[in-house]
Amino acid sequence: MISYLKGTIAxxxxxxxxxxxxLEVNQMGYDLQITPRHWQQLPAIGESVQVYTxxxxxxxxxxxxxxxxxxxxxxxxxxxxxxxxxxxMAMALIDTLGLQDLVQAIVSGNTRLLSRTPGVGAKTSExxxxxxxxxxxxxxxxxxxxxxxxxxxxxxxDVEMTLLALGYxxxxxxxxxxxxxxxxxxxxNANAEEWIREAIAWLSR
Numbered sequence: 001m002i003s004y005l006k007g008t009i010a011x012x013x014x015x016x017x018x019x020x021x022x023l024e025v026n027q028m029g030y031d032l033q034i035t036p037r038h039w040q041q042l043p044a045i046g047e048s049v050q051v052y053t054x055x056x057x058x059x060x061x062x063x064x065x066x067x068x069x070x071x072x073x074x075x076x077x078x079x080x081x082x083x084x085x086x087x088x089m090a091m092a093l094i095d096t097l098g099l100q101d102l103v104q105a106i107v108s109g110n111t112r113l114l115s116r117t118p119g120v121g122a123k124t125s126e127x128x129x130x131x132x133x134x135x136x137x138x139x140x141x142x143x144x145x146x147x148x149x150x151x152x153x154x155x156x157x158d159v160e161m162t163l164l165a166l167g168y169x170x171x172x173x174x175x176x177x178x179x180x181x182x183x184x185x186x187x188x189n190a191n192a193e194e195w196i197r198e199a200i201a202w203l204s205r
Contacts, residue, residue: 002064005030006050012039017092021066023051032066035095041068056087065091072099075136082131084124093117093128101174106132112157116170155192162196168203176202 007025019039051066052073067073079090096117105113111125180198
């Protein structure tokens with residue numbers, strides 16, 4: 001119904017883990033729930049911004065969810081189509097992993113990565129990967145969306161677990177793997193030790 005809103009940032013509210021953005025559009029204030037990740041990317045109060053939206057209507061309330069891009073909103077809609085995945089869990093998945101890593105995790109069937117999201121257990125992760133893997137593969141090709149390079153799924157867990165054991169955080173590991181994955185030769189390499197060595201070198205800069 002409302003594809004996007006373009007207006008001025010009026011203010012923010014932090015309600016627990018939820019962030020509410022009030023956007024003034026033509027002298028009307030719209031409350032949109034956005035992710036903390038999105039909040040950090042927005043400009044200051046009083047600045048103009050465009051937010052893609054999804055409207056969720058239930059018997060007792062109507063909620064507008066806001067997203068940075070159309071692709072992020074499309075992914076949210078894919079997630080809530082999965083049995084047992086509500087809008088809050090979908091927002092938590094997007095906030096925890098971000099668009100590219102979330103798509104990569106689903107397409108590669110990396111349920112361990114999906115389970116890093118608070119409230120998402122092993123069974124839920126398996127259901128997300130099972131129901132969305134083929135859909136997202138098709139969507140990714142049609143939209144031209146390509147996640148940043150990452151280790152092939154057969155070694156990704158080994159690489160991540162080794163780096164976690166060395167004391168690096170999830171966000172540091174994701175950034176490092178995205179950065180070193182830009183090397184064409186390494187992106188096609190299934191050697192876990194080389195990925196680990198390159199990631200450590202990048203993290204030690």
